[in-house]
Structures are given as structure tokens and as C-alpha cells.
Amino acid sequence: MPEIFGDLFTLSGFMTFLMLLLLQAVLGFDNLLYIAIESKRVGEKAPMVRRWGIGLAMLFRIVLLIIIVSLFGVLAEPLFSIGIPRVLDGEFTLQSLVTLLGGGFIIYTAVKEITHLLTVDEFGHKEGGDKKSVTQAILLIVAMNLVFSFDSILSAMAIANVKETVDGVVETRYQLTIMTVAILASGIAMMLMADYVAEFIRRNRMYEVLGLFILFLVGVLLVTEGAHLAHMHIFTFPIDAMSKSSFYLVVGVLVITDIISTNFQRRLWAQREAELLKMRNLEEAAKYRNDG
CATH class of the missing domain: 1.20.5 (Single alpha-helices involved in coiled-coils or other helix-helix interfaces)
Incomplete structure (x- = not known):
């Protein structure tokens, strides 16, 4: 058995793996909802878009995991700061920027879809608003999956780590193999669930509005979290992250x-x-x- 899989086949490693699966399931619901809503814009090719989008996003999420583990300290370094006395100030890192912009885009998407539902004349036509090409839909799904990944990866790193003493110094080793396997397992589960979620929304149009408002709340959650990470103050009032x-x-x-x-x-x-x-x-x- 290769040494890199050693953590996974221990009792503590297996329990960590189960905790990560549960974490991915909880944090992956909003992602799955976005995928279901976004993919319907391509019409009959929606199932293919969902599979390709989730598959590519899963691969990029693993790459992102490796980058974050390797450059964890660099990602926390400030990129720039804004200081307008008594109006706006903050110190922005890469993580805070991605979270802020991603949350803002999700809010925009949810508001646009809700507006479309309120203005459409016939529900049987032009479903899902503006049509998108297969490539556009896949790229959006992959991009937003990576936005959601920051939160889930950082949470996973807080769970999947062990303390080791090297030359008298305590160091933290992240269990990369366990996290990678958990991402693959959650990605396969999302592929299996995506079509069912999309079909449920299609058959129960009354719940589509509920899904869009939940998506709006997800955007608010990400925006407040990004602002909190950037230590933003608006008119001297600090912005606190919306708790889970x-x-x-x-x-x-x-x-x-x-x-x-x-x-x-x-x-x-x-x-x-x-x-x-x-x-x-x-x-x-x-x-x-x-x-x-």
C-alpha cells in the first residue's frame, strides 16, 4: 500500500474522511442549486452541461486544493488596501476578493432570474431567461464552483490535519490524500444528484422562486464573508460575516x-x-x- 494512502486506511483517517464528506454535502447544496438553475439555459443539452461542468470543476478544485495547501501563507498576504477616512476602508487579499466578487455575481444572477420570472408573459416559453451557449454555461459552472471551493477547502484544511514533531518543532501536515478523495467522492455524488435537482425544479416551478431566494442568500453570505476577511468598514461600521x-x-x-x-x-x-x-x-x- 503506497504511503500516500496510509492516512486514509487508518481509523482516524477514515473518520476524518467521513467528516469531510458530510462537510462537502452541507456546503455543496448551494453549489448544486446554482448548477441546476444555470444549466437549464442551454435547453436539451443541460444534462451534458451539468456533467462536464461538475467534472471539470472537480479537477480544478483538486488543483486549487494543492495550490492553497502549498501557498496558504501567500494567499493570506494583502494585495492592496483602500482607505477613505470615515467612508470606506479595507485590506484585500486574494481570498477576500474572490469571495466578494463571486458573492456579488451570485446576487446579480439571482436578482436577474427573479426579475425575469416577474416579467415573463408565458411560463412555457423562454424558460430560464437569456439563453447561453454550452461553453458559456460550463465556464460559469466551473468558475462559480471554484468560488464555493474556497470556503469548503479552508474548512477541510481545518479538519484534515495532523500535528507532527520534526526536530523538536511542531509542524502541521495537511492530509491532502483524504481531502482529494473526499472531493472526488462529493463530485461523483453531485453528478448523480444534479439531474434529479434540476428535474425537481422543472416539475415544481413554484419552488424555483424559493431556490432563487436561497441563491440570493448564498450571495449575501459570500459578500459579507469576503468583506469580513478584508476587515472592511463602511462609515466606520465593521462588516461582520453572516454566520452559517x-x-x-x-x-x-x-x-x-x-x-x-x-x-x-x-x-x-x-x-x-x-x-x-x-x-x-x-x-x-x-x-x-x-x-x-
């Missing part, structure tokens, strides 16, 4: 509210149809008596 617990609480409330609202609307429509049917039957009975 708050994010999942809001998403949970949105989902429960939407499910209850949808079921209530269905009951109202069923009651309305029953009343209309009853009135129609009464009218036909009265007409029959009058004719008789």
Missing part, C-alpha cells in the same frame, strides 16, 4: 414557509373549484327543473 447557523436558520424558515404556503394555496384552489362545481351543478339542476 444564521444562514441555515433563514433557509430553513424559507423552506418551511414556502411548503406551508404552497399547500395552503392548493387547498384554497381545491375549495374554490369545489364551490364552482357545486354552483354549476345547482344551476344545471335549476335549469332542468325549469325546462321540465
Whole structure:
């Protein structure tokens, strides 16, 4: 057995691998939602776009993992700073910039799709807004996957590491093999789940709005996290990152509210149809008596 796989085949390594899979599953939901919404713009080629997008993103995520582990200290170095007294100031790193810009783009995408749903005349036509080519859709999926990767990779590094003493000095060794296998496993799971998520959204159009608002919240989460990493202050007020617990609480409330609202609307429509049917039957009975 090669030494590089040694960590994976130990009890502690296997438990770390399971924790990373759980982490990828939790953090990968928003990514999967974005993929489902973005891929529908290419029409019948959407399943192929999802497979290629996830496959390429998985490979680039592994490359990004290796780069971050190798250059972790460099990525934390400030690139530039902005200092406008009592208006705006911050110190931006590569990580904070990617997180900020990625979150902003996701907010833009969600708002544009919501606006399209409010202005479209016929839901059966021009579904998904502006059409995109296969290449454009794949590139967007890969790019946004890499944006989501920063958070998941840094979280994985906090889990998959061991302390080793070398020449009396304690050093941190990151378990790269375990993280790589976890990324591959989560990528395969996303490929298997992507079509089901996209099909569910297609068949249940009422939940598409819910998905877009969740995507909007994901953008807000990333923007606040990027601003927090850059230590941004606007009008002397610091911007704090939206906590993951708050994010999942809001998403949970949105989902429960939407499910209850949808079921209530269905009951109202069923009651309305029953009343209309009853009135129609009464009218036909009265007409029959009058004719008789």
C-alpha cells in the first residue's frame, strides 16, 4: 500500500474522511442549486452541461486544493488596501476578493432570474431567461464552483490535519490524500444528484422562486464573508460575516414557509373549484327543473 494512502486506511483517517464528506454535502447544496438553475439555459443539452461542468470543476478544485495547501501563507498576504477616512476602508487579499466578487455575481444572477420570472408573459416559453451557449454555461459552472471551493477547502484544511514533531518543532501536515478523495467522492455524488435537482425544479416551478431566494442568500453570505476577511468598514461600521447557523436558520424558515404556503394555496384552489362545481351543478339542476 503506497504511503500516500496510509492516512486514509487508518481509523482516524477514515473518520476524518467521513467528516469531510458530510462537510462537502452541507456546503455543496448551494453549489448544486446554482448548477441546476444555470444549466437549464442551454435547453436539451443541460444534462451534458451539468456533467462536464461538475467534472471539470472537480479537477480544478483538486488543483486549487494543492495550490492553497502549498501557498496558504501567500494567499493570506494583502494585495492592496483602500482607505477613505470615515467612508470606506479595507485590506484585500486574494481570498477576500474572490469571495466578494463571486458573492456579488451570485446576487446579480439571482436578482436577474427573479426579475425575469416577474416579467415573463408565458411560463412555457423562454424558460430560464437569456439563453447561453454550452461553453458559456460550463465556464460559469466551473468558475462559480471554484468560488464555493474556497470556503469548503479552508474548512477541510481545518479538519484534515495532523500535528507532527520534526526536530523538536511542531509542524502541521495537511492530509491532502483524504481531502482529494473526499472531493472526488462529493463530485461523483453531485453528478448523480444534479439531474434529479434540476428535474425537481422543472416539475415544481413554484419552488424555483424559493431556490432563487436561497441563491440570493448564498450571495449575501459570500459578500459579507469576503468583506469580513478584508476587515472592511463602511462609515466606520465593521462588516461582520453572516454566520452559517444564521444562514441555515433563514433557509430553513424559507423552506418551511414556502411548503406551508404552497399547500395552503392548493387547498384554497381545491375549495374554490369545489364551490364552482357545486354552483354549476345547482344551476344545471335549476335549469332542468325549469325546462321540465
